[in-house]
Amino acid sequence: MVGIIIVAILAIGASIGVVTARQPVHSALYLVGNILSLALLYLMLKAEFLAAAQVIVYAGAIMVLFLFVVTLLTAGKEERELPEDLPGQRIVAGVLSGLVGVVFAVLAIKYPGPVIKAPLPSHFGNLTGMGRLLWGPDFVYLTAIAIMLVSAALGVMVLNPPRKRRQIEAGDSEQQKSQTSPETAKKEREGTG
């Protein structure tokens, strides 16, 4: 119990750091801290596979991507914040969300949920157990997430189309009915142009 409280405080502190840090790199590093403390929480709840996946996928892969983007986008740029429309809204929002958090914490401590005294199912938390769940009774959730990922991939295609298609669009809007100009046709034949 004490361990969970310590890790929870770490996680909350790190997530506050993500929001309040001035530099994007610092935010990203705070996020690593948050992810690692979440992984510790999973470990304490005997979900070893989730903990390992959390570290490998989030702290390993996604954070590297984040840092890469941060260095690419903000290199040599001095970020100046725009003036706010509502002065002091961040402070008010922070105080209010802190209040809500305290209320929830008090509620959770005062009125805990029902204690489930069932023994852990076999293979709980490891790869076998996860696989049996995901490819057994929970397969429909896996399908839904697969569909979500497909729509995310399609979204990338729509919002950031390949250069060839962008050229076609530009040609379409310039000359609605006429045939594609020889230049674009040539570029198309050559590939990306």
Add this chain to the structure above:
Amino acid sequence: MKASVGLLPEYIVGISILVTMVAAMIRPHGSTLKSWIALIGTLGGLWATIDLWTKPVHPALFFNQSLTVDNYSLFVNVLVLIAAGSTLLLGWSGEREYDEFPVLVLISALGMMSLGMVANLITLFLGIEVLSLPLYVLASSHRNTLGGEAGLKYLLLGAFSSGILLFGLALLYGAAGTMNFVNFASVAHIHSPLLAAGLMLTLVGLLFKLGIVPFHMWIPDVYEGSPTSVTNFMAFGTKVGAAVILLRLLAYGFYMSGPNWGPVLGYLALLTMIVGNLLALPQNDLKRLFGYSGIGHAGFLLIGVAVHTAVGAKAMLFYLLPYGLAVIGAFAILTMMGNKESITIQDLRGMARQKPWAAALFIVFMFSFAGIPLTGGFVGKLYLLQAALFAHQPGLAIGLVLGTFLGLGAYLRPLQAMFRTSPGESNLKGWNVGWGHVVVLVVALIGTVGLGVYPTPVVHLVGQSANFFWLH
């Protein structure tokens, strides 16, 4: 019943998603094959739904009690598939510039269909996300400033509301110890503050999707920036999905604790009806006007949930149909006015003289929105009024009437503009009518007038489908 029978509409739509994607890949840019496949998939889903309806359907649970198929979910399927089909038809020529449009519409429709048959908390969240993710993309698919603003606003606010929803669901699970709505019914009478907190956060997430007043800020901007056919989908489909999951969660999962959540929703409904219709009054952009009026209609829908009776559930479910038909009709006329960035009230000037038929249809749909007799909107509002009065909630009834009057003012402004003669050149230059528009208009007109003149058969069907909970 086997899953392959009970979930046949969803399977058909799912398979047509994949086939449409393949068609979009292998056919050259601008081919209509993918739209045809998507349309056939939608009609196939509709056929399978009607086929299931004629069989004696008993509520059946699938996939470890995560999905329910009953008359309620079948009725939702019909609504969603009408929305998806009309969106495909309205975007037939305008959205040709990107090939993924039909695929994204179908994915979002699949999410809405699954929201009709949600039976546990995980499918609730996944359904909301499958619904929303394609819409974020579709909203920003016009690459201009307004489109980008719409997409980013929708994405950020939607992500926040999803986070709040997820937190609420986690608290619900922690307080109740179960994920299934069926088991909620037995624990939900315990007055646990943690359960109440979880329910409150869950409701915030769902009411955001429905566009209820404290959480309505995104609607006008997103509607304005999205392509018109996508706005049509959001105005009809998203409202259907959010309203039916709200009804299912509260009237089925939490039917014992109605006195706790009923008054909250009642006050929100009152606020939404007044504020939404009031803000619709000064709008000049037609899409913004429909956005604010959609907020007002969401308030009307919320009456049916808030009164927490079988009559209320039926009234809400019925109201979705005339509202949606009026939406698809009105948006069909808007898309016929050409591929403009924004359509203002001034653009309608002289329409009654130049395009009398389209003007007449527009008047019918506007009357249905406003609730004039002999249109479906009137019958829907009548049932909602009846539900509010039967539940001894005169405040809701007064709010409904007041909101209707305010809305009438908002809907009469474009009609007034149509009868003004326009000086100089015509505003209706980009006027184009495709066969898709005609099909949508015919369906919307028959539905709107039919529901207004002879609503009995549909009322009977709605009565069957709203019987999913054990209030009586």
